[in-house]
Amino acid sequence: MKLPIFMDNHSTTPVDPRVLEAMLPYFTTHFGNAASRNHSFGWTAEAAVEAARAQIAALIGGDAKEIVFTSGATEADNLALKGVASFYRKQGNHIITVATEHKAILDSGKRLSREGYDVTYLEPAKDGTVSPEQVVAAMTDKTILVSVMHANNEIGVVQDLAAIGAAIKAKNPKCLFHSDAVQAAGKVEIDVEKMKLDLVSLSAHKMYGPKGVGALWVRRKPRVRLDPMIDGGGHERGMRSGTLAVPLIVGFGKACELALAEMDAEAIRLRALRDRLYRGITSQLAEVYVNGSMEHRLPGNLNISFAFVEGESLLMALKDVAVSSGSACTSASLEPSYVLRALGVGDELAHTSIRFGIGRFNTEEEVDFVIDLVVKSVNRLRELSPLWEMHQEGIDLSTIAWTPH
Amino acid sequence: MAYSDKVIEHYENPKNVGTLGKDEDDVGTGLVGAPACGDVMRLQIRVKDGVITDAKFKTFGCGSAIASSSLATEMIKGMTIEQAGTIKNTQIVEELNLPPVKIHCSVLAEDAIKAAIEDYKKKHAR
Numbered sequence: 001m002k003l004p005i006f007m008d009n010h011s012t013t014p015v016d017p018r019v020l021e022a023m024l025p026y027f028t029t030h031f032g033n034a035a036s037r038n039h040s041f042g043w044t045a046e047a048a049v050e051a052a053r054a055q056i057a058a059l060i061g062g063d064a065k066e067i068v069f070t071s072g073a074t075e076a077d078n079l080a081l082k083g084v085a086s087f088y089r090k091q092g093n094h095i096i097t098v099a100t101e102h103k104a105i106l107d108s109g110k111r112l113s114r115e116g117y118d119v120t121y122l123e124p125a126k127d128g129t130v131s132p133e134q135v136v137a138a139m140t141d142k143t144i145l146v147s148v149m150h151a152n153n154e155i156g157v158v159q160d161l162a163a164i165g166a167a168i169k170a171k172n173p174k175c176l177f178h179s180d181a182v183q184a185a186g187k188v189e190i191d192v193e194k195m196k197l198d199l200v201s202l203s204a205h206k207m208y209g210p211k212g213v214g215a216l217w218v219r220r221k222p223r224v225r226l227d228p229m230i231d232g233g234g235h236e237r238g239m240r241s242g243t244l245a246v247p248l249i250v251g252f253g254k255a256c257e258l259a260l261a262e263m264d265a266e267a268i269r270l271r272a273l274r275d276r277l278y279r280g281i282t283s284q285l286a287e288v289y290v291n292g293s294m295e296h297r298l299p300g301n302l303n304i305s306f307a308f309v310e311g312e313s314l315l316m317a318l319k320d321v322a323v324s325s326g327s328a329c330t331s332a333s334l335e336p337s338y339v340l341r342a343l344g345v346g347d348e349l350a351h352t353s354i355r356f357g358i359g360r361f362n363t364e365e366e367v368d369f370v371i372d373l374v375v376k377s378v379n380r381l382r383e384l385s386p387l388w389e390m391h392q393e394g395i396d397l398s399t400i401a402w403t404p405h
Numbered sequence: 406m407a408y409s410d411k412v413i414e415h416y417e418n419p420k421n422v423g424t425l426g427k428d429e430d431d432v433g434t435g436l437v438g439a440p441a442c443g444d445v446m447r448l449q450i451r452v453k454d455g456v457i458t459d460a461k462f463k464t465f466g467c468g469s470a471i472a473s474s475s476l477a478t479e480m481i482k483g484m485t486i487e488q489a490g491t492i493k494n495t496q497i498v499e500e501l502n503l504p505p506v507k508i509h510c511s512v513l514a515e516d517a518i519k520a521a522i523e524d525y526k527k528k529h530a531r
Contacts, residue, residue: 309465310465313471316416316467346441347440351441384464386446387440400436404439404441404442405439405442
């Protein structure tokens with residue numbers, strides 16, 4: 001077993017060697033511009049791009065012509081929200097999303113608010129889920145777009161998009177439905193027809209493809225319109241100009257093909273590893289709490305709060321394992337995870353949270369190593385923790401007059 | 406973020422971890438910070454004839470917070486309580502090479518020393 005172990009597969013994933021192999025010829029041999037219509041270099045590149053479109057569309061049950069390539073999912077989210085808001089302004093100015101969305105959605109929403117749009121942020125239930133009733137209740141005759149992420153990047157909670165999509169369209173068939181499906185794509189089934197989706201954001205590097213490429217799937221029937229954010233040569237049906245990154249797109253396509261072919265088997269394997277990690281930790285440590293629903297969850301995700309042990313200090317102890325924490329100390333802001341806050345997890349527990357993201361290349365041996373290291377480290381840090389000592393003495397920590405700083 | 410070697414050393418081998426009897430007459434206890442802020446330090450001193458003969462700590466917080474309190478207990482041992490009361494957080498920042506985002510850890514350690522001295526003095530005010 002090689003150290004350090006990468007168990008942070010929600011942040012990014014390594015490129016699958018099969019993906020890299022598919023990409024390589026497109027750097028040096030088939031380097032043509034996919035927009036060059038007048039020679040074979042261009043035709044070869046274009047054919048590769050079109051094949052990738054089909055591979056990507058197949059993963060979500062869409063059509064190849066509906067894929068708009070972007071630099072990544074952040075751009076796709078921005079384009080979906082701002083592009084739709086701008087184009088449909090006359091129909092309404094209300095957008096609904098969820099408090100636990102990725103910052104690409106939340107910050108796009110903030111900008112739209114400053115520009116006169118009305119943005120509603122739904123509060124999820126304690127387990128992180130959003131109900132169709134909740135979405136519909138927030139809809140008004142001004143609502144032009146609902147955006148609900150498929151799976152959350154911190155807690156891995158998977159939303160019931162089919163039920164939400166059906167409810168939205170039952171209330172108003174013209175209201176558009178977008179999903180940031182970055183974490184879900186290739187991990188759980190996505191079907192844009194069943195889910196009645198109009199726009200879907202995807203990213204290659206979260207599913208063993210390269211960094212620097214993503215896509216926005218935009219429904220053609222009935223046609224969904226948006227105002228582009230980048231003007232230029234009119235690429236991507238005018239929705240996103242700029243020369244296509246052919247090697248990255250080829251890798252993205254291959255990654256989708258592999259994900260689709262292996263998803264079912266991989267989900268079973270990842271779930272078994274995740275459950276092994278969960279049992280290994282919870283059977284040996286008291287006062288640990290899972291954040292988010294265990295039932296509606298990505299197979300490879302586990303997000304746990306280790307009460308009385310600050311997250312960053314635990315990360316320091318886990319220096320041979322790459323995981324991440326919802327502790328404020330590990331983020332640029334001074335606030336603990338806004339996702340855990342939205343679930344009603346108290347700040348004192350949010351500071352103690354660790355996110356494990358098990359992926360394609362993790363092994364049982366690695367999981368067992370992580371279990372041992374986590375248990376040992378939490379026990380050691382609890383011996384150092386005044387809060388653990390007070391808890392052991394039966395002192396209710398909420399009764400202490402703390403001195404927040 | 407990369408930690409300085411000194412922070413790592415204190416984090417991996419913290420000095421003076423433990424608990425002194427908070428009700429004992431010669432012990433002063435400082436408990437500062439808040440769980441909701443992500444750091445709580447408890448620093449205790451044992452005082453004999455105005456001199457700190459022992460110091461213990463326990464800390465809930467990041468590696469830099471643990472290192473700051475570990476260092477603080479080392480610094481104050483053998484000092485008079487007056488000397489200990491003049492320790493500034495900047496001394497801790499310098500010794501541990503703390504980056505700007507971790508300066509609050511050193512401030513908390515200074516506060517913990519002061520709170521422990523305060524508690525000891527209160528016990529002996531009569």
